[in-house]
Amino acid sequence: xxxxxxxxxxxxxxxxxxxxxxxxxxxxxxxxGLAVVLVGEDPASMVYVGSKVRTxxxxxxxxxxxxxxxxxxxxxxxxxxxxxxxxxxxxGILVQSPPPEQIDEEEIVRALDPAKxxxxxxxxxxxxxxxxxxxxxxxxTPAGCMRLIKEAGIETSGANAVVIGRSMIVGKPMxxxxxxxxxxxxxxxxxxxxxxxPAICREADILVAAVGRPEMVKADxxxxxxxxxxxxxxxxxxxSRKSGYRLTGDVAYEEVAPKCKAITPVxxxxxxxxxxxxxxxxxxxxxxx
Amino acid sequence: xxxxxxxxxxxxxxxxxxxxxxxxxxxxxxxxGLAVVLVGEDPASMVYVGSKVRTxxxxxxxxxxxxxxxxxxxxxxxxxxxxxxxxxxxxGILVQSPPPEQIDEEEIVRALDPAKxxxxxxxxxxxxxxxxxxxxxxxxTPAGCMRLIKEAGIETSGANAVVIGRSMIVGKPMxxxxxxxxxxxxxxxxxxxxxxxPAICREADILVAAVGRPEMVKADxxxxxxxxxxxxxxxxxxxSRKSGYRLTGDVAYEEVAPKCKAITPVxxxxxxxxxxxxxxxxxxxxxxx
Numbered sequence: 001x002x003x004x005x006x007x008x009x010x011x012x013x014x015x016x017x018x019x020x021x022x023x024x025x026x027x028x029x030x031x032x033g034l035a036v037v038l039v040g041e042d043p044a045s046m047v048y049v050g051s052k053v054r055t056x057x058x059x060x061x062x063x064x065x066x067x068x069x070x071x072x073x074x075x076x077x078x079x080x081x082x083x084x085x086x087x088x089x090x091x092g093i094l095v096q097s098p099p100p101e102q103i104d105e106e107e108i109v110r111a112l113d114p115a116k117x118x119x120x121x122x123x124x125x126x127x128x129x130x131x132x133x134x135x136x137x138x139x140x141t142p143a144g145c146m147r148l149i150k151e152a153g154i155e156t157s158g159a160n161a162v163v164i165g166r167s168m169i170v171g172k173p174m175x176x177x178x179x180x181x182x183x184x185x186x187x188x189x190x191x192x193x194x195x196x197x198p199a200i201c202r203e204a205d206i207l208v209a210a211v212g213r214p215e216m217v218k219a220d221x222x223x224x225x226x227x228x229x230x231x232x233x234x235x236x237x238x239x240s241r242k243s244g245y246r247l248t249g250d251v252a253y254e255e256v257a258p259k260c261k262a263i264t265p266v267x268x269x270x271x272x273x274x275x276x277x278x279x280x281x282x283x284x285x286x287x288x289x
Numbered sequence: 290x291x292x293x294x295x296x297x298x299x300x301x302x303x304x305x306x307x308x309x310x311x312x313x314x315x316x317x318x319x320x321x322g323l324a325v326v327l328v329g330e331d332p333a334s335m336v337y338v339g340s341k342v343r344t345x346x347x348x349x350x351x352x353x354x355x356x357x358x359x360x361x362x363x364x365x366x367x368x369x370x371x372x373x374x375x376x377x378x379x380x381g382i383l384v385q386s387p388p389p390e391q392i393d394e395e396e397i398v399r400a401l402d403p404a405k406x407x408x409x410x411x412x413x414x415x416x417x418x419x420x421x422x423x424x425x426x427x428x429x430t431p432a433g434c435m436r437l438i439k440e441a442g443i444e445t446s447g448a449n450a451v452v453i454g455r456s457m458i459v460g461k462p463m464x465x466x467x468x469x470x471x472x473x474x475x476x477x478x479x480x481x482x483x484x485x486x487p488a489i490c491r492e493a494d495i496l497v498a499a500v501g502r503p504e505m506v507k508a509d510x511x512x513x514x515x516x517x518x519x520x521x522x523x524x525x526x527x528x529s530r531k532s533g534y535r536l537t538g539d540v541a542y543e544e545v546a547p548k549c550k551a552i553t554p555v556x557x558x559x560x561x562x563x564x565x566x567x568x569x570x571x572x573x574x575x576x577x578x
Contacts, residue, residue: 123416130415131457158484166468168420175478179455184482186489189464193473195447200475203492 003152003262005229010151011144011272015059018279022060025286032286033062034092034118034278035084039077039099040070049096055275061282062089070100077103078111085113091289092118092282115288118281121168129173132180135288137281142174144273145208145229146183152262154227157184160203164217164250165210166191170231174208197221209250219255228256228263231270292441292551294518299440300433300561304348307568311349314575321575322351323381323407323567324373328366328388329359338385344564350571351378359389366392367400374402380578381407381571404577407570410457418462421469424577426570431463433562434497434518435472441551443516446473449492453506453539454499455480459520463497486510498539508544517545517552520559 025032034056038049049065056063066080077095084093093116095108109117114124120137128136149156161178165171166189178185190200192211201207201221209217210231222228232250249266257263264270314321323345327338338354345352355369366384373382382405384397398406403413409426417425438445450467454460455478467474479489481500490496490510498506499520511517521539538555546552553559 127412127416188477
């Protein structure tokens with residue numbers, strides 16, 4: 001009945017493209033390089049950083065993992081960023097979020113060379129996204145969502161798209177991508193202050209949930225035949241699992257999926273796309289350098 | 290029945306605030322200064338520039354009008370911008386749009402010192418708007434619309450706001466302002482590619498029309514009790530007028546007004562606010578310098 005959008009498969013396609021692009025850059029004497037900076041020992045961050053570095057290895061992208069102690073100061077981190085900005089072997093720089101609390105993350109992002117800001121969070125890249133200037137870097141998660149929508153053959157032009165969440169990491173960039181010329185969706189940004197969120201969501205041909213609340217979006221929030229993109233990755237307790245928890249999205253998948261034209265599962269939907277798009281951005285940075 | 294939002298009166302209030310702020314800056318030895326650059330002899334631009342300079346004079350803001358010939362080159366204009374960037378008596382710089390066709394307007398905007406970009410079009414100010422960083426300059430027309438909504442006592446939190454138009458001059462910044470924390474509206478951006486625009490508009494508690502099509506928004510596009518902000522200023526032929534034309538908004542005012550809780554007329558609604566917010570931005574630039 002419902003078409004599950006296989007994020008792993010689409011990510012594999014993107015990574016295959018990446019591999020070819022890396023080969024062609026290497027043939028021109030350029031090896032793309034990504035620096036991943038991890039401050040402290042947050043377990044989830046360590047997992048993410050590990051898989052980014054591993055994916056680089058798989059594709060033949062040069063990677064540098066820089067692990068700094070939890071007590072690293074702002075000045076020390078700024079110095080690392082400055083060194084990486086100046087390093088010609090490094091085309092992309094990523095400082096894993098969230099850093100320890102003594103770090104002013106915004107200042108770190110502003111210190112990045114915008115041409116190496118493969119996360120797309122530097123103000124120069126934020127502006128380019130709003131201005132529809134294709135020379136910027138688009139944040140990886142919304143870029144991955146757009147790619148999933150395209151690969152699933154979903155027409156965005158004239159569609160009613162509803163984005164739940166207004167963060168600069170997902171919600172706002174997603175809205176800007178969907179309303180941009182070429183995508184041409186009618187875009188509604190809803191959030192915690194929205195009145196009658198279920199009614200707003202029921203108008204959506206394309207519904208993007210990016211709020212971080214487990215299974216918030218219920219079946220009666222979704223129009224028959226809608227496309228649902230679930231950005232949430234939430235841990236919920238589950239005593240039946242050995243780990244004691246399971247991962248779930250912002251969408252109540254079991255009840256919503258039967259109504260959908262297409263839906264992304266969690267895990268295996270948007271998640272795998274984020275790293276794939278990071279690789280894309282790193283290669284783009286190298287090819288522009 | 291319907292409450293007309295008097296843009297002239299609100300603009301007068303804003304200008305009164307401005308006058309006090311200018312006096313207080315002068316008492317500290319700072320005279321705010323605005324440079325207005327006009328390239329060529331477009332009649333409408335000459336009128337706009339004239340009224341900006343005159344308003345500066347009324348408030349005690351120092352103004353410099355720089356009139357350049359139609360055949361001015363990009364390099365010559367960039368040189369003027371560089372001089373104004375370096376001039377300590379000038380806190381705000383405005384290059385009147387549209388310039389002649391040989392001018393690359395985007396490059397001119399990027400050449401402005403962002404701290405003097407009182408139009409709010411420089412990428413650094415675009416990013417600050419998206420990032421909800423209050424140290425940037427907000428484009429004058431959407432800033433004026435927000436002020437009108439506030440002065441009219443309209444609650445934006447949780448309201449359904451629909452913005453028709455997705456330009457970086459009005460539509461997108463208006464959407465970002467309405468969805469920002471503190472305003473907290475649910476925001477839909479609709480445009481020429483939107484399917485069933487009337488139905489989308491009928492959902493709006495607050496409807497902002499910024500498309501430039503005379504009287505496009507009809508009575509049956511508007512919910513009873515909606516607030517309508519009409520950004521359009523269109524010339525339409527009118528043989529009954531001595532001038533041969535009249536000004537009309539994007540909203541069919543006569544038929545829409547009776548349904549509204551509040552509505553801005555054209556002229557006398559959003560129009561007078563744009564210059565007032567330009568003065569506000571110039572004073573803010575001077576007070577930060």
